[in-house]
Amino acid sequence: TGEISLINEGKLTTCTHLPYKPFQMSEGGKVVGFDVDLVDLVADELGVKQEITDTPFEGIQSGELLNSGKCDVAAAGMTILPVREQNMDFSDPYFEATQALLVKKGSPYRSLADLRGKKLGTQLGTTGEEYAKQNQDANGYEIIQFEDLGLLTTAVLTGQVDAAINDNGVLYDFVKDNPETEVSVEFDTGEQYGIAVRTGNDALRGKINDVLKKAKESGEYDRIYEKWFGK
Ligand code: ARG
Numbered sequence: 001t002g003e004i005s006l007i008n009e010g011k012l013t014t015c016t017h018l019p020y021k022p023f024q025m026s027e028g029g030k031v032v033g034f035d036v037d038l039v040d041l042v043a044d045e046l047g048v049k050q051e052i053t054d055t056p057f058e059g060i061q062s063g064e065l066l067n068s069g070k071c072d073v074a075a076a077g078m079t080i081l082p083v084r085e086q087n088m089d090f091s092d093p094y095f096e097a098t099q100a101l102l103v104k105k106g107s108p109y110r111s112l113a114d115l116r117g118k119k120l121g122t123q124l125g126t127t128g129e130e131y132a133k134q135n136q137d138a139n140g141y142e143i144i145q146f147e148d149l150g151l152l153t154t155a156v157l158t159g160q161v162d163a164a165i166n167d168n169g170v171l172y173d174f175v176k177d178n179p180e181t182e183v184s185v186e187f188d189t190g191e192q193y194g195i196a197v198r199t200g201n202d203a204l205r206g207k208i209n210d211v212l213k214k215a216k217e218s219g220e221y222d223r224i225y226e227k228w229f230g231k
Helices: 032-048 057-061 127-134 149-158 167-175 202-218 221-228
Strands: 013-017 026-027 030-032 049-054 095-097 099-104 118-122 142-146 163-167 181-186 191-193
Touching: 013 032, 013 057, 030 032, 032 049, 032 149, 032 202, 032 221, 095 149, 095 167, 099 118, 099 149, 099 167, 118 127, 118 149, 127 142, 127 163, 142 149, 149 163, 149 167, 163 167, 167 181
Parallel strands: 013 049, 118 142, 118 163
Antiparallel strands: 026 030, 095 191, 099 163, 099 181
């Protein structure tokens, strides 16, 4: 692999946080998804196999897991943010997202203001949680935190929360499988996902950017998009 050194010989070790369908999820004992396919292209290019570690999102978004040498890359539908860039380096953007609300179909909660006195579920350490906190005083809802997207979306189904905030892509995917729910509003937070490496690992970051660029040019990116987001 030339100048690129990997923490485990012959492997590209990826930290992610499951489930975040369709970006990463377990299926038949294997981790699959949009991000998995993209990072597989990088692994192929390096002539190694991708090995995926599931770990809480907090340690991913803080850069802790990258900096302590637990993984070579973090690929977790993670939004590129200036505060995160202080602790890790991001690839070029590979996906766009905005925050959105998941509610039970036909529910009256179609804005943050509608949630006054109600319960809003968030996912720990995410941009959605940050957005909910920033707007809490103005809108007077209670925030209930969940460790992962599975627990968060289940809380909407069971009525434990009145609405949940998360990225639009994963919520629209959830609604496809759960037609008793809907996305009632999007907030236009203008987010972009990046694949992260340890601060200063320019060799690996450069390789990831090359692979993303090539995949976009060749149609491979569109094929992967269609596979996970098509009908
Ligand atoms: N895009 C959001 C963020 O960066 C949520 C990402 C959550 N990803 C996950 N695999 N759990 O904060």
